[in-house]
Every structure is written in C-alpha cells, then in structure tokens.
Amino acid sequence: MRHFSSIRGPRTAAGRALLPVAALLLCLTTAATSTAAPAPPAGARAGSDGSVSTAAAQAQVPTGVTAGVAVYDRQTGTFTEQVNASTQFRSASVVKLLLTLDFLWDRGPNYTIPATDRTLLEPMLRSSDDDAANHYWSAGGGSAIIDRMVTKIGLSDTAGPPAGMEGYWGYTAISARDTVKIYRYILEQAPAPVREFIMTNLRQSTRCASDAFDQHFGIAAAFDRPWAVKQGWSGEYEDGACGPSATVTSKDASESSATLTPPASRAAAQVDLSRPALHTTGTVGAGDRSIVAVLTLHPVGTSYGKAYTDLGRLTRSLDVPGATRPTGKWYGTWGSQVHVREAATTASGSRTRLPAGVEVLISCQKQGETVSVPPYTNDWWAYLPQYGGYMSNIYVTSPDNRLPDVPLCTTA
Template sequence: MKRRLIAAAVTLLLVGGAVGSAAADAPSERPAQADAASVQVPAGVTAGVAVFDRQTGAFTEQLNSSATFRSASVVKLLLALDYLWDRGPGYVVPAADRAWLEPMLRSSKDSAADNYWSDNGGSAIITRMVQRLGLRDTAPPPATHPGYWGYTALSARDTVAIYRYLLDSAPAPVRDFVMGNLRKSTRCASDGFDQHFGVAGAFEKPWAVKQGWSGSYEKGTCGPAGTTSATRTASAAPAAAADVDLTRPALHSTGTVGAGDRSIVAVFTLHPVGTSYGKAYTDIGRLTRSLNVPGATRPAGWWYGTWSDHVNVRPNASTGNAAITQLPAGVEVLVGCQARGEEVQVPPYTNDWWAYLPQYGGWISNIYISSPDNKMPDVKDC
C-alpha cells in the first residue's frame, strides 16, 4: 500500500528540518559517486573550510579558513599533544593514561578531557600549544568560562597546521599514537552521538578523524536501541566572546583522507539555533562531499533523506533481530541497494522494501526513506 502522500508531508515537517530544502528540491537522490565541485555551503550554515594536499603542498579548498569557531571536541587533539610533549625518548604511554587518552581520541570521551584540563593548567594548555605549533588563530576559552575547554577558539587553517605537525614533524611514536587512534574512530561517541558525519561519511577509508559537536541538540541515540545521553547544550555561554560564536549549534569534521594521509580536511560549521542533529549532520555531509579532496575515494550508492525519530538499523531486512544502532532523526543516509523483506506498517501505510546502508552495515525499512514510492526508483536491487 502506498504511503507517500502523508510521508511526503511528514518529511517536510520532520526531515524538512533534517535534510534541508534539497529534500524537497530533489537532489538528495543524486548518485553518491558524483564528482566534487567547489565548496557548497547549505543555506543557513556558516562554515570555515580548509583542504590541504600534502603531495603538492598546496591548499585545494579555503573558505573563511582563518575564521574562529568554538572548537568543541576538536581541541582534544591539542590536549593529547600537550600530554605527549617532551615524553621522549620512547614516548611510552602508561596503561592508566591510555585508558583516558584512547577513548578521548576514538570516541570523544569528555570526562577524560575534563580531568586532563583541570589537572594540567586549563587554559595554559592552549597557550603552550599555540606557542609550540605557531598557531595563528587559536585562543583559550573566554575568561568567563575557564573550564569550558570546548570553547577554545580554533580555525580551519590552524587545524591543518596541527595535522601537518602530527604528520610531518612530530616524533614517530607521537604521530603513530594520535593518528592510530583517530583511524579507530568509533561510530558511536561516548555520549551516544553518531560521530561519523562529514569526512567519515563523505569518503571511503583510509581516513582518520577527530570530530566536534556542541549545542542544544536532542539526545544522542547511537548504539543499540534505547541508548541515550545527556543533551549537548551551549545555552550557558556568555552573549559574546572575542568574535567566537558560543550560541549557535556547532558541528565540525577534521582529519586526513587517502593513502598516506594525502589530504588534510578541516570543516567547521555553525547552524541556526534550533537545528536538529540530523539536519546539521546532513548539512555538513553535503558540504564535505562538495570538496576537492585529492586522494579521496567516494562511496558508491545514493543519498536519501529519512524521516521519523529513532529509526532502527537492523542486521537484516527484518524487525526480528535487535537493532545495531538508531539513526539521528531525519538524517540523510547512503543507500547501497534495496531488497524485499518483512512488511513494516506505519498505519495506514505498509512497505516490504528495505534499504541497505553500507556505512552502517545494516538495513532500514523503506517506509522511513523520503522517496515517492515504496521502492526507490534509481537504487539497484541487492
């Protein structure tokens, strides 16, 4: 039974905020393997972007690259480097310290950053790293919020400089430790947010990523059904602080892409107040996919919007097994193929087609896909 008249209306309400105008304007169904063009910033988004090709030694993209954003968890790169500084000659990391460093880098665990920040001088950490790396735009959090490490000011070009130090100048054990952990980035962050947006979603591996998010987003639901976390909020921020916006929801994606870490990518974004996580996730994904990133391989498939909250990703085309994870509400997903499976009902509509999501290694019912028919018209059968 067709379900699309209501689904389309629901899409405008639930996904219209989640996938933006393109969900209605159609291009969300464009093939995922389309070639990248110049930077495409979705409506309402403020962005700072830098892409550096290490093979040629030149930037391939720069957009507001010196503009400063609150760093959110991207600053954890500097916390890790500060810890590792002058620990030679062997740069051995004791097991007790690995226990907080590894989850801080892989799954962005905040409590690890809290402890290191409070025990090692707070803002003095940033001052030390600015001097050591010659950063031009980076600054400690505002004096009104000294404990808010995520309010450190950071730019796209300074983020490229941090990665260039890691890859080209840092002692090999430091490089291997930090980059090795970034290559093991977990889809589900420690606080329940799906952190494989931006670079991690736009390109095939090999990549290494350190992501950041900050704002009044709804609770994260990444992981088995029912997993939640505390809401991220920036509402306690001061009204103004040295040109760094501490109010609008932030979502940042940074890292390296391609064999030999050929390209360094830094994408910083701010979104209108009230933007859902799925909408911000979708917008930074579209922006990142538009970039010229030498050495990158783009995943095959088709990008489609979704609707509804807490959509379960299943290990097969059936509701009989426990969910692998849940999608951010209304997020755009890469569909690899589709197949018939268990019939799903969202009264008064039914659908027995399922979409395979290769980046999740699982399936969602097509009833939650923003498409005019039960079967997506351009997606191949599995």
C-alpha cells in the same frame, strides 16, 4: 555524557566547571625534525604561512550554515579548498588533539605511555570521551595548554576560552587553517611514537561516541577508508541514541537553551557560543594525503540529523585529492531514532538507530517484512553499507515504495 558536555566542558558552572590549576612545569622542547613541504607548482598563490592555493573553492555551503573550510594536499603542498579559513569557531572536541599533544610533548622517543593514561587518551581520541578531556584540561593547567600549543605549533587563530569560562575547554577558539597546521605538525614534525599513537587512534574512530552520539558524519561518511578523524559537536541538540542498546533520555533542566546563551559578560567574545556547532576534521587517502577541516555553525533549533546532513553535503562537495567516494545513492529519512537492522525484518537485531531526519547512503534494496506506519505500508528494505544493515524503505524520503535508482541486493 550528553551533548552539552560536547561543547566540550561542564554542563553547569556548579556541576562540571573545572577550577583553574597551576600549569605543569614541563621542560618542553621541539624534539622533532621538520619535513620540508614540496615546492609549490607554477602559478600557485602563496599564503602568509608559506602554504599555497591552486584553485578556487568549490565548497557548497548549505543555506543557513556558517562554515570555515580548509583542504590541504600534502602531496603538492597546496590548498585545494579555503572558505573562511581563518574564521574562529569554538573548537568543541577538536581541542582534544591539543590536549593529547600537550601531554605527550617532550616525553622522549622511548617514552611509553602509562596504562592509566592509555585508558583515558584512547577513548578521548576514538570516542571523544569528555571525562578524559576534563582530566587533562585540569592537570595541564587549563588555558595554559592552549598558550603552549599556540607557541609551539605556531597557530594563528587559536586562543583559550573567554574570560570567566576557563573551565569550558570546548570554548577554545580555533580556525580551519589552524586545524590543518595541527595535523601537519602531527604528521610532519611530531616524533614518530607521538604521530603513530594519535593517528592510529583517529583511524579507529568509533561510530558511537562516549555520549551516545553518532559521530560517523562528515569525512567518515563522505569518503571510503583510509581516513582518520577527530569530530566535534556542541549545542542544543537532542540527546544521542547511537548503538543497538542506547536509549533516548529527556534533557536535564541544566541543558536548556538559556544555559547555552552567552551572558552579558561574554558578549564581546569573538567566537559564537550560541549556535549549534558540528565539525569534521582529519586526513583522507593513502599516506594521509589530504588534510580536511570543516567547521560549521547551524541556526538555533537545528536538529542533530539536519546538522549532520548539511555537514555531509558540504564535505562531499569538496575537492579532496586522494579521496575515494563510496558507491550508492544518498537519500533523506524521516522518523525518530529509526533502527538499522541486521536483516530485512523487525525481528532481527538492531545495529544502531539513526539521528532523526539524517541523510543516508543506500547501496541496494530488497523485499522483506511488511512494515506499516499508517497511512503507509511497505515491504522494501534499503541496505545502508556504512551501517552494515537494513532499514525499512517506509522511512526513506521517496514517493515510491521501491527506490527507482537503487539496484536489488544480490546477496542475502
């Protein structure tokens, strides 16, 4: 898969558009009992949905980025961050949470997910597999899935794709506050088997998505485990090359910017379908204490690494109760698809390749093989703990070969 599938939907109307199908007639009822939210502390401000906010947002939104942010502390029953929380964004793969809930709804406490469905649902949740989403979107009746979930969960800003684009499940509209509601339903109201299945898979989110994009951004990079994430990306990004054997391929003509530009028939749509989107959602901390939803749009032409970095900086700026932040220093990088190696030598195996220009966390550095990229030469290597490997300091954005504020690695 490539990035345009991550919108998420077909690449072209002829190639991957999903024809509307009749909705499955499921006798769905809310079988779970609700867990009462804690009483708000004195001085808290109540929201229209019964939630409260206790502090002004400290979110630092990078220049040029449009963001919708909501951070909800389940321990206190309060929002610690809200920025454009009701603004609608195209969901990209975040909608896969709703596809899963719709499929599992009212299956009964002793329902066992068939093996054939596990082989679709698990990679859809862990690795954002698009083929699985196409299957459930079609089988569930397309936009009828969204209509059911809006009613059953009580969503305020969520709606199906615009008229004429019903096959594009990633064009479903969603907001940060509705994303919080979805996670709250999963954690506080869904039957235990549903909750455990979804959250177990989100905790096992893979670094490399099914379409070879590195999805270890946002929550997954900003905070140490425990966390559980469902990420989303959509737009005219360069092709992914995550993993030791992934290859970079040229774009298909069908993935041109012209394809991504909404036609006149969609001009009245509420959701921006043209700017590249990158979203990080999930839970952070022991007991899934905080629910975090950060939905972003970036200027047309933004690279994946730039969007990845800007989303990371925004996520790291948030007040997230219960979060533990990783140790190290964040540095920018340059170069295209730079390898992260098992050791400080180009002969060692590659763990993955970095999105071009992405910001990385460096915990220590050591001397190793001398690398030359004229006019630069450098024998220092940086250890990237979140990748479990080394990259040559020659690709780190720093005036010195040896990084001035990074300690020496004390192990081989």
